[in-house]
Amino acid sequence: MTGIVNDPRVQQCIEDCLQCWAACRGTALRQCLDLGGPHAEQDHLSLMMNCADLCQATANFMLSGSTLHSEVCALCAKVCGACAQSCRQLGSLEDCEAACRRCADSCREVAGTAPPQGQTDSRLPTTGMPGGPARQGAYG
Helix, strand or coil: CCCHHHCHHHHHHHHHHHHHHHHHHHHHHHHHHHHCHHHHCHHHHHHHHHHHHHHHHHHHHHHCCCCCHHHHHHHHHHHHHHHHHHHHHHCCCHHHHHHHHHHHHHHHHHHCCCCCCCCCHHHCCCCCCCCCCCCCCCCC
8 A cells, every 4th residue: 555545635536536426426317317308318428427437436546545546547537527528518517517627626636637738627628529529538
């Protein structure tokens, strides 16, 4: 065990990952299905469920003291950014969007990564959703 769990940044990231897991999963299974239409389309729901699963796995990597936690956190930040963008584009999913943004920020801090130069929260990674850039996971 590497002792990373004692780092306050890691502790915050674990908390943010678990909150994002709950927000994505709960929003997908309740709110999105109730709203229907584009909120319940496969691409969006899959992204939300994948985000939830990855957030849980990322928390597990940190809790176990894995030496690979930084790599997993970097990936989690990208997926959470894509999920936040998808929620913002569809609207009415502010709680999930906010949880994803917090998790992405925490994961970037733990991973020691930052968004590409010039990247801001207003231009998060693409989701592949209509109206967004064509390729999911890429910064444009």
